[in-house]
Amino acid sequence: MRRPIVIVSACRQAVGVHQCHTAQVKYVDAVVRGADCAPLILPALGEATDFDAVLAAADGIMLTGSPSNLHPSHYAQDLRDPGLPQDPARDATTLPLIRAALERGIPLIAVCRGFQEINVALGGSLHQAVQEVQGMLDHREDKHAALDAQYGPAHSVALTPGGRLSTMLGGAATIDVNSLHGQGIARLAPGLVVEAVAEDGLVEAFSVAGAGFALGVQWHPEWRITDNADAMRMFAAFGQACRAYQSTT
Numbered sequence: 001m002r003r004p005i006v007i008v009s010a011c012r013q014a015v016g017v018h019q020c021h022t023a024q025v026k027y028v029d030a031v032v033r034g035a036d037c038a039p040l041i042l043p044a045l046g047e048a049t050d051f052d053a054v055l056a057a058a059d060g061i062m063l064t065g066s067p068s069n070l071h072p073s074h075y076a077q078d079l080r081d082p083g084l085p086q087d088p089a090r091d092a093t094t095l096p097l098i099r100a101a102l103e104r105g106i107p108l109i110a111v112c113r114g115f116q117e118i119n120v121a122l123g124g125s126l127h128q129a130v131q132e133v134q135g136m137l138d139h140r141e142d143k144h145a146a147l148d149a150q151y152g153p154a155h156s157v158a159l160t161p162g163g164r165l166s167t168m169l170g171g172a173a174t175i176d177v178n179s180l181h182g183q184g185i186a187r188l189a190p191g192l193v194v195e196a197v198a199e200d201g202l203v204e205a206f207s208v209a210g211a212g213f214a215l216g217v218q219w220h221p222e223w224r225i226t227d228n229a230d231a232m233r234m235f236a237a238f239g240q241a242c243r244a245y246q247s248t249t
């Protein structure tokens with residue numbers, strides 16, 4: 001039997017003088033080495049995407065992180081800091097893709113921006129700068145530190161007892177996670193089930209109620225995935241869900 005095909009979301013950004021569709025190697029590697037699936041990078045074509053054709057080929061979807069932010073018009077707010085990177089082509093690709101994938105029951109795993117995209121696609125909202133919200137921690141990385149420090153453990157999250165993520169991780173109550181984001185969940189979308197929260201109450205992981213496998217995390221399990229037993233378990237469970245979905249099509 002062939003490996004399940006996992007669609008990996010891309011960003012649209014300039015590399016040198018040219019516009020490119022980009023997906024970081026670590027996200028693609030997580031699909032290969034963590035989930036044992038075959039990745040296909042989906043360009044950020046927005047409305048020009050043939051969603052039916054893409055979803056007919058998909059056994060799973062991986063929504064990646066990105067330095068860019070979702071445009072706040074998608075959750076009815078004005079843009080507070082135009083200096084931060086935006087990616088409207090990615091917004092116009094991933095938001096409809098998420099809704100259509102959930103309708104079809106295609107397994108989803110989402111990291112950081114991808115996690116925020118699921119919340120917004122389903123009607124939730126974001127804090128545009130978590131660190132400016134009273135009582136919240138600064139969840140951003142030190143951009144001057146070495147990469148291993150930026151992606152190293154930053155804080156713990158409490159997992160929902162008996163929840164899908166805790167169960168996936170052998171009943172763990174807390175895990176240490178890295179943290180590289182300025183935005184975060186403000187209003188949780190209807191239908192999302194909290195799977196983990198940070199010390200300041202920020203929702204850091206959720207699943208989608210009633211969906212076969214649809215898990216989003218605010219942290220980066222894909223970083224050095226083969227060295228991270230929890231991350232390998234998460235992606236193995238995702239790969240299993242993709243194989244189960246593939247067997248039904």
Ligand SMILES: N[C@@H](CCC(=O)NCCCC(=O)O)C(=O)O
Pocket residue numbers: 024064065066067068069111112113114180181182183184220
């Ligand atoms: N820009 C958003 C999303 C954060 C995010 O996805 N960070 C990842 C950065 C680079 C990487 O892909 O590793 C925010 O700031 O909240």
